[in-house]
Amino acid sequence: MKPWTRRQILKWGLIGAGVTSAAIAGQTWIRQSTSRVRIPELPETPTDHFNPMSVLRDFESGTIKQENGRTIREFEIVAKNSTLQLNSAVSFVSWNFNDRVPGPTLRATEGDRIRVIFRNQGGHSHSMHFHGTHPSEMDGVKPIRHGKETIYEFEAKPSGVHLYHCHIAPVTRHISKGLYGMFIVDPRQKRPPADEIILVMGGYDINNDNQNELYAFNGIPDYYLDHPIPIYQNQLVRLYLLNMIEFDAAATFHIHANLFQVYPTGRTLTPTLETDVITMGTAERHILEFSYSYPGEYMFHPHQDAIAENGCMGMFKVIPL
Ligand SMILES: [Cu+2]
Numbered sequence: 001m002k003p004w005t006r007r008q009i010l011k012w013g014l015i016g017a018g019v020t021s022a023a024i025a026g027q028t029w030i031r032q033s034t035s036r037v038r039i040p041e042l043p044e045t046p047t048d049h050f051n052p053m054s055v056l057r058d059f060e061s062g063t064i065k066q067e068n069g070r071t072i073r074e075f076e077i078v079a080k081n082s083t084l085q086l087n088s089a090v091s092f093v094s095w096n097f098n099d100r101v102p103g104p105t106l107r108a109t110e111g112d113r114i115r116v117i118f119r120n121q122g123g124h125s126h127s128m129h130f131h132g133t134h135p136s137e138m139d140g141v142k143p144i145r146h147g148k149e150t151i152y153e154f155e156a157k158p159s160g161v162h163l164y165h166c167h168i169a170p171v172t173r174h175i176s177k178g179l180y181g182m183f184i185v186d187p188r189q190k191r192p193p194a195d196e197i198i199l200v201m202g203g204y205d206i207n208n209d210n211q212n213e214l215y216a217f218n219g220i221p222d223y224y225l226d227h228p229i230p231i232y233q234n235q236l237v238r239l240y241l242l243n244m245i246e247f248d249a250a251a252t253f254h255i256h257a258n259l260f261q262v263y264p265t266g267r268t269l270t271p272t273l274e275t276d277v278i279t280m281g282t283a284e285r286h287i288l289e290f291s292y293s294y295p296g297e298y299m300f301h302p303h304q305d306a307i308a309e310n311g312c313m314g315m316f317k318v319i320p321l
Contacts, residue, residue, distance in 0.1 A: 036193070037193040037194060037195055037235065037236075038195070038232040038235050038321075039057070039195050039232075039235075040230035040231065040232060040319055042054075042056075042057075042230070043227075050082075050084055050085075050099075050100055050101065050219050050220060051220075052216075052217065052218035052219055052220050052223040052224065052227075053223075053227060053229075055100065055102065055105075055198065055200075055218040055219065056197050056198060056199075056218065056229065057196065057197055057198070058104070058105060058198075059105050059107045059184070059196075059198075060075065060104040060105060060106050060107060061073065061107050061108070062074050062075045062106070062108070062114075062115075063075075067113075070112075070113050071109075071112045071113065072112070072113045072114075072115055073108050073112050073113070073114055073115070073156075074115045074116075074117065075104075075106055075114070075115070075116045075117070076116075076117045076119075077097050077098055077103070077104070077116055077117070077118050077119070077128065078097070078098055078099075078118075078119045078120075078121055079095065079096070079097060079118070079119070079120045079121060079122035079126045079166070079179065080095075080096055080097075080098070080099050080121050080122055081093055081094065081095055081096070081122055081123055082094055082096060082099050084101060084178075084219065084220070085220075086204060086206075086214055086216070086220065086221055086311075087214070087221055087222070087311075090206060090214065092204055092206065093177075094177055094178035095122055095124070095126070095166075095174065095177035095178055095179050096177075096178040096179060097128075097179060097180075097181055100219070101178035101202065101219040102178075102180055102181045102182065102200040102202065102218065102219060102242075102244070103164070103178075103179070103180060103181030104181055105181060105182045105183075105184065105198050105240075106164070106181065106182070106183045106184070107183075107184045107185075107186065108156040108184075108185055108186070109156065109185070109186045109187075109188060110156060110157050110158065110159040110185050110186065110187055110188055111155060111156065111157065111188065112155070112156045113153065113154070113155055113156070114152070114153065114154055114155070114156050115151060115152070115153045116128060116151065116152040116153070117149065117151055118144065118149060118150050118151070118152060119148075119149040120144045120145065120146055120147065120148055120149065121146065121147070122146060123146050124146065124168070124174075125143035125144060125145050125146065125168050126143070126144060126166045126168055126174065126179060127140045127141060127142060127143060127144055127166055127167050127168055128140045128152055128164050128165075128166065129141055129164060129165055129166070129167035130152065130154070130162065130163075130164045130183055131162040131163050131164070131183065131283070132154075132156070132157060132158065132160075132162045132183065132185065133154075133155075133157050133158060134154035134155070135154065138152050138153065138154045140152060140164075140167055141167045143168050156185045157185060158185065158267065159185045159186060159187035159188075159266070159267065160184075160185055160265045160266040160267045161182065161183075161184055161240050161241075161242065161265060161266035161285045161286065161287055162182075162183040162184070162185060162265075162285070163180060163181065163182055163183055163242055163244070163283060163285060164180065164181055164183050165179055165180040165181075165244070165283075166179035166180070172210070172246045172247065175244060175246050176202070176203055176204065176205050176212070176246040176247065178202070178219075180200070180202070180244045181200070182198060182200060182240060182242050182285070184240060184266070187269065189269065191238065191269065192236070193236075194235075194236040194237060194238035194289065195231060195232070195235050195236065195237045195238065196237075196238045196240065197229065197231075197237060197238070197239055197240070198218070198239075198240045198242075199217045199218060199239060199240070199241050199242070199314075200217070200218055200219075200241075200242045200244055201215065201216070201217060201241075201242065201243045201244060201245050201251055201253070201302070201312055202215065202216050202219065202244050202245060203215050203216075203244075203245040203246055203247060203248065203307075204216070204221075205246075205247060210247055211247055212245065212246070212247050212248060212307075212310070213310065214310055214311045215245065215302075215307050215308075215310050215311040215312035216311050216312060217312060217313075217314050221310070221311025221312075222311050222313055222314075223314070224300075224313075224314030224315055225313045225314055225315055228297055228314070228315035228316060228317035229314065229315065229316050229317065230316075230317045230319055231292065231316055231317070231318055231319070232318070232319050232321065233291075233292055233293070233294070233295050233318050233319060233320050233321050234291055234292070234293065234321065235291055236289060236290075236291050237289065237290055237291060238287060238288075238289050239260070239287065239288040239289070239290075240266070240285070240287055241253060241280075241285060241286055241287075241288055242283075242284075242285040243280040243281070243282060243283070243284050243285065244282065244283065245282060245307070246282060248282075248304075248307065249281065249282075250279050250280060250281045250282075251279075251280055251302045251304065251307055251312070252277050252278065252279045252280070252302045252303045252304060253277065253278055253280065253288075253300070253301075253302060253303075254276055254277040254278075254300065254301060254302065254303045255276060255290065255298065255299075255300045255316075256298040256299045256300065257292075257294070257298050258276065258290050258292055258298065259274050259275060259276045259290065260274070260275070260276065260278075260288040260289060260290040261273070261274055261288065261289045261290065262274070262275065262278060262286055262287075262288060263286060263287035263288075263289070264286055265284075265285060265286060266285070266286065266287040271289065277303050292316065292318040294318065295318045295319060295320040296317075296318055297315050297316070297317050297318070298315065298316045298318065299313065299314070299315055300313075300314050300315070300316060301313045301314065
């Protein structure tokens with residue numbers, strides 16, 4: 001197995017956390033004075049934007065600019081239509097941001113200025129509505145017509161796990177077609193090093209009956225059931241979890257053979273709850289932290305089994321040290 005390149009590590013924002021790295025065959029060690037983060041090398045994946053394995057640890061920090069003593073993070077987002085092969089039988093025309101479902105995970109530090117250059121090439125009017133705090137003119141509820149562009153600019157606050165989505169009616173349709181993504185605002189006081197991963201839960205209404213026929217973590221039903229997520233034994237995993245399932249009032253999330261610490265909406269630096277199942281309405285999100293003591297394969301899924309059995313199912317593969 002080849003060691004990771006510096007570019008890959010940079011892409012995942014790990015060096016940005018003020019750490020240095022050394023690649024060892026088959027794994028990457030992130031060294032810090034007090035701890036190490038071990039992240040298994042992922043199997044080679046095709047350069048397919050919809051590959052959930054490449055979505056898993058992909059954080060977009062934008063192009064950094066300095067203007068008037070402030071850090072600006074500039075992002076370019078394009079609304080598009082593309083076909084997702086949800087399983088061997090179902091092709092689905094998604095509406096999406098930057099050719100992927102979920103859209104890119106945008107990441108900034110609290111107080112940074114965010115500039116999003118949004119171009120609509122999606123054929124319908126769309127917008128980008130961010131959660132977090134911002135002025136009304138940046139709220140992203142005005143339609144941007146096909147072929148037009150706009151700029152959303154605001155301060156990234158407060159710290160936490162947030163999201164963005166299209167806010168054009170019917171919003172249920174625009175979201176369930178794929179127009180959503182995660183927006184992480186890191187606190188100024190860094191969280192401890194961890195293997196950081198993203199899971200966004202989504203639903204697909206294939207036949208336009210305002211019910212979901214399929215569900216997925218990170219875009220493709222059952223992907224992590226067929227391709228378990230490798231993590232290391234006794235390694236702290238920090239999971240950024242977002243529920244974007246429309247039409248169902250709520251979804252739960254459960255991991256097997258373990259419990260997790262909950263940081264609600266990612267707003268705290270200390271957990272407020274330890275459990276193994278948590279309930280989230282649409283757009284609710286949390287940071288969950290856990291580590292596995294024993295090697296092996298463990299399921300994760302909503303505990304509403306109808307959702308799990310229709311695609312929202314995955315596995316962690318815990319690799320022994
Ligand atoms: Cu839209």
